[in-house]
Every structure is written in structure tokens, then in C-alpha cells.
Amino acid sequence: MILSHLGRPDGIYIPGLSLRPVAEYLATVFKHIPLSFTDELISMQVRQKMAHIRSGEILVLGNTRFMREEENDNERFAAEIARYGEIYINDAFAVCHREQASVHAITQFLPSYPGLMLESELAHLNKLLTEGTNRPYIAIIGGAKIKDKITALGNLLPKIDKVLVGGAMANTFLRAAGNKVGQSVFDQGQLYYAERLLNQFSDKIVLPTDYVSDIDDDEKFRILDIGQETINNYKQIISQAKTVFWTGDMGVAERHEYARGTQEVAQAIKASGAYSVLAGGDTISAVRNWQMDAGFDYISSGGGATLAYLAGEKLPGLVALKLQ
CATH class of the missing domain: 3.40.50.1260 (Phosphoglycerate kinase, N-terminal domain)
Structure with a gap:
């Protein structure tokens, strides 16, 4: 059954x-x-x-x-x-x-x-949790589902060297930092926590410095991708990494005109030679559609679950199986 x-x-x-x-x-x-x-x-x-x-x-x-x-x-x-x-x-x-x-x-x-797939997931993710993880160790966090991800990100930050932020997650941090985001998607309920993380981990959190929007209107614009300056900065940081964990698109990657940030991040990870783990359904689908998935060491079936596990949180499904 x-x-x-x-x-x-x-x-x-x-x-x-x-x-x-x-x-x-x-x-x-x-x-x-x-x-x-x-x-x-x-x-x-x-x-x-x-x-x-x-x-x-x-x-x-x-x-x-x-x-x-x-x-x-x-x-x-x-x-x-x-x-x-x-x-x-x-x-x-x-x-x-x-x-x-x-x-x-x-x-x-x-x-x-x-099951065998679950055991394989844990075996690969545990490589990112060992004391011997090669550094610099960076996380790239994008996409939506902000509430699901931001708490786990707070737990993950002490364990990594840098986090590069994109998508609606970046909009939330940008808004918390006092920047205008127009009509962009962000989570109002997570602004206080985002501000706390910015204050505590200002040396680790890297936010977009420019973006691609739909219209030129200070009040009604929507951020739909990271800009070229941000792409160049993220690529430079990725090039120095030895371990990379990535979940979530940098923009609205399902639309060709707003996919460049996500595509260039994927290319940069492949070129870096770092041990890399990719997670999150939307990002995995995009990378596979672009035939870039072969460059990753492991592709996780989880998104929020993967981030939570790497952050050291107790996962009810694993606790029930006495795996945590």
C-alpha cells in the first residue's frame, strides 16, 4: 500500500x-x-x-x-x-x-x-554536518516559503561562513534593513526576526545590491531577479567556496527574462569545484530543465526539510523513526 x-x-x-x-x-x-x-x-x-x-x-x-x-x-x-x-x-x-x-x-x-532513499538523503547531508567540512562553506537561500526557511536559516548561520540571499527571502531582509521593495513579495511577519539576524550576523549575510524589476515606479515595482552587480558578487564568493548548499531560486526563474540570476548561480557552483548539494523542488526543476544538474554532487528531495536538518533542528519524521 x-x-x-x-x-x-x-x-x-x-x-x-x-x-x-x-x-x-x-x-x-x-x-x-x-x-x-x-x-x-x-x-x-x-x-x-x-x-x-x-x-x-x-x-x-x-x-x-x-x-x-x-x-x-x-x-x-x-x-x-x-x-x-x-x-x-x-x-x-x-x-x-x-x-x-x-x-x-x-x-x-x-x-x-x-526507506533506502531516506537513508541516502541522510548519508549525503551528514557530510555537510561533519567537523571536517571543507571551508569556506556557503549557503545560498532563495525562493519563497519564507516562514519555513528563515528560522532554520537562523540556526544554520553559526555553522557556515556566508549566506547569499535571493528571491522573496532577500526581499524580506531588504525590507527589514529599511530598503524599499515596492510591491515585491516579502513576509511582513518575519521582518523583526530578519532584522535580528542582520544585526547578529552582518558579516555573514550577503544581500542583493541591485535587482531586475518589472516597472520603473518606486511604489509599485516588483523585484523579480537579482541584478548583474549582485550576480558578479555572488559568483566571486562562490568561486572561493569549498562547500556549497543551495535551496531556492534567485528570482522568478520560470520566466526566461527573470532566470538569469538563478542560471548564473548554477553555473558558478558547477565551475567552483566545491562539494555541492542542491535542494528544493522549484530550483531542482529549473536546473534540470537547463540540463545543469550533472554538476552537483547531490540533489536532495527536500527543501525546508533539508534546511531544517542542516540547521540541527529535530524533524518529527526522523524522531519518530529514532534517527534523531
Whole structure:
């Protein structure tokens, strides 16, 4: 039985977030293994399917996040799902920082173990945590999901030499430093914490000094990429690095006219020869689309989970498996 999630439906059934396409793809991979699918999680239909499934067959269940109990880490919901199986395998490192029923609570009801991909993730990320990590060790943090990343960044800063900031994360720091950001995306609720980090780690946090915007209007402009001066500065710092961790785009990289910052950062990392780890779904997709992924030593499936782990935070999914 396969459990998974897609998107953030917030406990509501949304047809566009069904796992049916995933099940259909898996059926093409496991051509000689009977595979069935249901969009439900707890129902008579699921129980009937489970009663008739044979050893070696696969059943893909519905999106766990269609149930509100999933994100509440509800134990009764987890116990009900656990009735379908004999053991539990977590191979989803990317959600191990989430205290959710299919990641955390379910381990109370079944013998639980890490999957091979999860073990591989930890083995590679642990290389960045060893005392022997080659320096300079820099982090490059961009993208959105500011609330998820900024606390982890605060814990990571004492462990690294520099952090290069881009994307909406940079907008938040720029605003906290008193700069105008117009209508750019930033997190108002994180400005105080960003200011604290700037005061405490001013020698480590490197912010954009110029940017690419959509319109020439001091009040309505939006920052959509880092500028050439910033690109040159970031490339110079990267060229001296021995270890690099990168998560998050430097701008709106899915649009060609605002992808240059992200592309040049990727090229600089490849050229540096540093041990490099790339994380975060959007950034990974962009780098793969540009056929630049071959230059990285490891590509992590996690974004926020990877950053939190490197920052030394306890991840509920790993704690539940007694891996932390």
C-alpha cells in the first residue's frame, strides 16, 4: 500500500490534486505487478480492496491531505490507516519536518523503518554536518516559503561562513534593513526576526545590491531577479567556496527574462569545484530543465526539510523513526 500527498488541499477533496496520475505512471513502471487505485483513505471501499489484495500487488490510496486529520497528526486517523499494513516505511524525507499523521503518528501503531532513499538523503547531508567540512562553506537561500526557511536559516548561520540571499527571502531582509521593495513579495511577519539576524550576523549575510524589476515606479515595482552587480558578487564568493548548499531560486526563474540570476548561480557552483548539494523542488526543476544538474554532487528531495536538518533542528519524521 502506498501513501502520499500532493499540494495543499487543506482537508478538502480537490480533483486536480488526486493521485490518480501518479498511480497511472506507477502502473507503467511496474508493468508486471497488478496495481489498483482509490481516491479514498478510510472507507468501506478501501477495506474491501484491502481484503482482496494479494501478496505482491500494489494499492495506491488517495491524497492524505484530503483529510484534515492528516495535518493535525491525528492519532485515531493514523491508527485507522495503520490497520491496512504490517510495517511502515518512510521514504519521504521532504516531509519529515512535518508533524503529520502519515509521517509521525502512524509510527506508534506499526513497526517503522526508513526507506533506502531516506537513508541516502541522510548519508549525503551528514557530510555537510561533519567537523571536517571543507571551508569556506556557503549557503545560498532563495525562493519563497519564507516562514519555513528563515528560522532554520537562523540556526544554520553559526555553522557556515556566508549566506547569499535571493528571491522573496532577500526581499524580506531588504525590507527589514529599511530598503524599499515596492510591491515585491516579502513576509511582513518575519521582518523583526530578519532584522535580528542582520544585526547578529552582518558579516555573514550577503544581500542583493541591485535587482531586475518589472516597472520603473518606486511604489509599485516588483523585484523579480537579482541584478548583474549582485550576480558578479555572488559568483566571486562562490568561486572561493569549498562547500556549497543551495535551496531556492534567485528570482522568478520560470520566466526566461527573470532566470538569469538563478542560471548564473548554477553555473558558478558547477565551475567552483566545491562539494555541492542542491535542494528544493522549484530550483531542482529549473536546473534540470537547463540540463545543469550533472554538476552537483547531490540533489536532495527536500527543501525546508533539508534546511531544517542542516540547521540541527529535530524533524518529527526522523524522531519518530529514532534517527534523531
